[in-house]
Amino acid sequence: MQDKTIDYVLRYTWQSVARMYNEEAAKYGATMATGFALLSIDKDKGIPSTALGPRMGMEATSLTRTLKSMEERGLIIRKKNPADGRGVLIYLTEEGKQKRELSKQTVLQFNEVIKSKVTPEQLQNFMEVAEIINEQILEKEIFDKNIK
Template identity: 65%
Template sequence: MKEKTIDYVLRATWMAVSKMYNEEAGKAGSTMATGFALLSIDPEEGTPSTSLGPKMGMEATSLSRILKTMEEKGLIVRKKNPNDGRSVLIHLTEFGKEMRDYSKRVVLRFDEAVKENVSDKDLKTFIQVANTILELIGEKKIYREEIKIR
């Protein structure tokens, strides 16, 4: 294609961001997925394991692997939910809280760098466009009709 599609720009940008985050996480012996999980867990109250998957937009099997690795590395502990004995709360260990803070600094530094190089107006427009794309997908407004295969 001569011109880049919106899909291409989104995909290429996310792949670059993902690679950058993985490189930064690797410096601390971690991964982007682990950092994202750490940021999704309430550092004070813990988070029900059942709400983590939807919160992160992740399938249960992928999340299970990440949580298992995080537990093995001493980042989290699983505790019974005092309000519901059938569920489990994921709590951060002290090391998990340290790594959460590191992950948060990495994300905030990315935000700062973008804000230093993109005008407020352009950033606002970007966020509006991204939200519109999310709405179109969420409300299934893109593929209402089947696309025919020739």
């Protein structure tokens, strides 16, 4: 893979991870997006609907579709925000809490398997490189500045 670009490796790896999670989630009639949403909702306090999209990095239309599906499956309930009548809070149902735990165990299993295959130094290097990439993107330093 030495002749591949960084973005190719990132994209290919993420697509593989997403496919793996979707295949696992399909066994339970769910999707990776559903699992990620379950993990992003505080199991006790819920979350304002306006905070969930940014936390997940998801576009509003995709998030709306995911939440609708989750509500139809009885994983979440929506309640008016008592502090702001215009807002909505999203809470996990008991079923949602159970599926959240299943999602959590799936993610932890993935992490444990990968950690068993790489050294702590390799994992630390990976995390540092990912952080640098994210910083460069957030600071708009990829295309807004000339590289020397």
